[in-house]
Amino acid sequence: MPATYEPIATTTLGSAAANIQFSTIPGTYTDLVITLVVNTTSVDARIVRCTFNGDTGANYSATRLQGDGAVAASSRSTGQANIPLTLNASTSTTIPTFYQFNVFSYAGSTFKTVLAMGNADKNGSGVVDRTVGLWQSTSAITTINITPSSGNFNTGTIATLYGIKAA
Amino acid sequence: MLGLWWARLLNFLAAVSGNGAGGGGSFESIATATGTGSSGTITFTSIPSTYKHLQVRGIARGGASLAPLYFYLQLNSVSGYACHHLRGNGASVDATADTARTYAELAGGGADSTFMAANIMGGIIIDIHDYASTTKNKTIRCLAGTDRNGSDGIIALSSALATGLGTTAVNELKLIAASGNWTTSTTFALYGIKGA
Numbered sequence: 001m002p003a004t005y006e007p008i009a010t011t012t013l014g015s016a017a018a019n020i021q022f023s024t025i026p027g028t029y030t031d032l033v034i035t036l037v038v039n040t041t042s043v044d045a046r047i048v049r050c051t052f053n054g055d056t057g058a059n060y061s062a063t064r065l066q067g068d069g070a071v072a073a074s075s076r077s078t079g080q081a082n083i084p085l086t087l088n089a090s091t092s093t094t095i096p097t098f099y100q101f102n103v104f105s106y107a108g109s110t111f112k113t114v115l116a117m118g119n120a121d122k123n124g125s126g127v128v129d130r131t132v133g134l135w136q137s138t139s140a141i142t143t144i145n146i147t148p149s150s151g152n153f154n155t156g157t158i159a160t161l162y163g164i165k166a167a
Numbered sequence: 168m169l170g171l172w173w174a175r176l177l178n179f180l181a182a183v184s185g186n187g188a189g190g191g192g193s194f195e196s197i198a199t200a201t202g203t204g205s206s207g208t209i210t211f212t213s214i215p216s217t218y219k220h221l222q223v224r225g226i227a228r229g230g231a232s233l234a235p236l237y238f239y240l241q242l243n244s245v246s247g248y249a250c251h252h253l254r255g256n257g258a259s260v261d262a263t264a265d266t267a268r269t270y271a272e273l274a275g276g277g278a279d280s281t282f283m284a285a286n287i288m289g290g291i292i293i294d295i296h297d298y299a300s301t302t303k304n305k306t307i308r309c310l311a312g313t314d315r316n317g318s319d320g321i322i323a324l325s326s327a328l329a330t331g332l333g334t335t336a337v338n339e340l341k342l343i344a345a346s347g348n349w350t351t352s353t354t355f356a357l358y359g360i361k362g363a
Contacts, residue, residue: 004195004358005192061314063321064255065255072260073255074258076258076317076320078317104225105354109352110286111287113226115290130322130324132290132321136286167196167198
């Protein structure tokens with residue numbers, strides 16, 4: 001029986017990088033799942049963002065639900081050049097932030113919906129974040145770019161792309 | 168020596184066919200169902216009891232205008248559910264709870280086909296752990312959301328307890344649009360997750 005949930009590619013950074021890209025993604029799965037374990041090169045407010053197929057036009061949007069240990073909040077981004085996977089998750093050079101995002105029917109003919117989870121706890125600050133994102137394109141996704149809003153992903157950052165195949 | 172050679176050949180053939188060690192996986196696709204445009208219910212029946220957990224993944228677009236967006240889940244055609252939700256609509260957060268519901272009401276999924284632009288779909292992930300247990304009640308977990316590049320998007324976490332099901336194993340699962348019909352672009356896939 002072929003695997004239903006299988007890894008397609010993994011990137012582990014041996015040096016700092018401004019971008020992680022998965023390309024030539026086969027259209028043979030139903031959904032994609034990307035897991036990220038992220039450190040950045042400096043401590044600052046960081047937003048991890050994704051784009052598809054090199055599209056950096058104002059074709060993305062998101063609705064977020066976030067708790068930072070003190071306040072629960074919801075916000076939205078419209079007409080953006082990317083999907084922010086979380087908002088103001090202050091990252092760390094030593095404590096990783098964990099993200100997982102699901103891209104549904106990535107090879108289908110409707111707009112692409114993303115469900116993302118961002119999780120960070122730094123023993124005094126942190127965030128838990130759930131986001132729904134939209135890419136207003138009916139094109140199949142063949143490339144995913146993941147970037148921090150500023151600075152670089154640090155050495156040791158790991159990103160894995162999985163494919164899930166429905167019956 | 169000859170016996171060892173045949174044993175290795177049989178193990179290799181079993182691995183290639185997927186019926187032995189090295190074939191298949193822990194996360195398996197059970198069935199997929201697509202909306203017809205003329206029904207608000209999608210049903211998975213005869214769910215085998217051989218897995219440890221179930222997961223439903225889908226994109227959905229439903230009927231008439233409803234805000235906040237939600238849809239229903241029903242197990243084994245029984246009524247009686249208690250639910251809790253944590254929802255964000257892009258401007259505010261709310262937390263709600265319901266008891267004695269006919270269906271499990273799950274927030275966030277199912278784009279509104281009369282209110283949202285064509286091709287916008289809700290994303291849904293539902294988990295039911297230990298669904299085949301005959302000694303435990305069943306808890307449903309859902310992460311779902313719909314964004315429409317404007318107001319009235321929603322991202323939501325829901326949990327539900329199937330009070331009417333008791334400790335009966337789950338063998339049927341229905342996904343029901345809160346209003347109207349699931350569109351033909353709606354697709355749900357049911358997966359089984361094996362234990363060790």
